[in-house]
Amino acid sequence: MTTTTAPAPASAPDVVASALRRLYFVRFGFALIWAVALFSTASSIGPVSATLLVIYPLFDVGAAVVDARSSRASRSALGLYVNIAISGLAAVGLAFAVASGIPGVLRVWGAWAVTAGLVQLIVAVRRRELGGQWAMIASGGISVLAGLSFLRQAGAPNPSLSSLAGYALLGGIFFLVSALRLGRNAGRSVGEGN
Numbered sequence: 488m489t490t491t492t493a494p495a496p497a498s499a500p501d502v503v504a505s506a507l508r509r510l511y512f513v514r515f516g517f518a519l520i521w522a523v524a525l526f527s528t529a530s531s532i533g534p535v536s537a538t539l540l541v542i543y544p545l546f547d548v549g550a551a552v553v554d555a556r557s558s559r560a561s562r563s564a565l566g567l568y569v570n571i572a573i574s575g576l577a578a579v580g581l582a583f584a585v586a587s588g589i590p591g592v593l594r595v596w597g598a599w600a601v602t603a604g605l606v607q608l609i610v611a612v613r614r615r616e617l618g619g620q621w622a623m624i625a626s627g628g629i630s631v632l633a634g635l636s637f638l639r640q641a642g643a644p645n646p647s648l649s650s651l652a653g654y655a656l657l658g659g660i661f662f663l664v665s666a667l668r669l670g671r672n673a674g675r676s677v678g679e680g681n
Contacts, residue, residue, distance in 0.1 A: 504669050506557035511666035514550055518659025521546075526652035532592065536648060537585040540592060543655065544577040544599065566610040573602050589648060590641040596651055597637030604630025622668065626661035630654075 521543055528536040548571050555567040577599035584591035608627030611620045633654050640646050 503557055507554065508666045508669040510550060510553055510557075511662040511669070515659045515663040515666065517546055518655045518662065522652040522656040522659070525655070526649055529648040529652060532585050532589060532648070540581045540585055540596075540648075540651075541578050544574040544581065547574040547603070548578070566606050566613070570603060570606045570610070573599065573606065577603070589646045592648065593637045593641035593646055593651075597634045597641065600630045600634030600637060600654065602634075604628065604632075604634060620665065622661045622664040626658055629657065629661075 521539060525536060525539045528539070532540075551567045551570045551574065555564050555571070558564050558567060577595060580595040580599070581592060584595040604627045606627075607630060608624060611623035611627055614620045614623070633650075637650065637654075640650060
């Protein structure tokens with residue numbers, strides 16, 4: 488006679504970490520595709536680049552909604568709701584800024600990067616116990632610095648959108664690193680439970 492033991496139910500932090508891992512992989516893929524598409528149109532604002540500029544914060548809204556649903560019981564949910572509002576406002580601001588040119592876009596994007604970076608930093612610090620958050624902490628801090636840089640670039644001669652593509656790509660890489668770390672931490676906890 489053989490006996491089998493049912494796997495232990497996943498704990499709430501494990502469920503959140505698993506959901507975050509999947510979301511972070513999606514965010515990496517989106518950032519990669521978006522950055523390549525924007526970089527190819529970065530010299531001016533046309534219909535494609537204008538659409539891309541508005542889509543990015545809207546995607547951030549969607550990602551934050553998914554994240555908030557999986558993190559309802561955690562302390563990070565409030566920060567995610569704040570991020571939803573900030574990114575929604577950024578999308579509206581960018582929809583108007585594309586008509587005024589690249590400096591206007593850089594100003595709106597810079598303000599968004601600073602505020603969203605601060606929120607990301609706070610959320611990641613609160614999620615430290617999940618593991619894999621050091622990359623999100625670094626990403627939040629870098630977002631603040633990049634946002635200040637975009638604000639400065641807005642006043643420089645010959646501003647370009649290419650720095651936004653680099654910003655998105657770097658952010659995507661941080662999401663990939665966090666996803667990989669979350670997977671590694673999950674593997675350790677499974678190994679420890681056996």
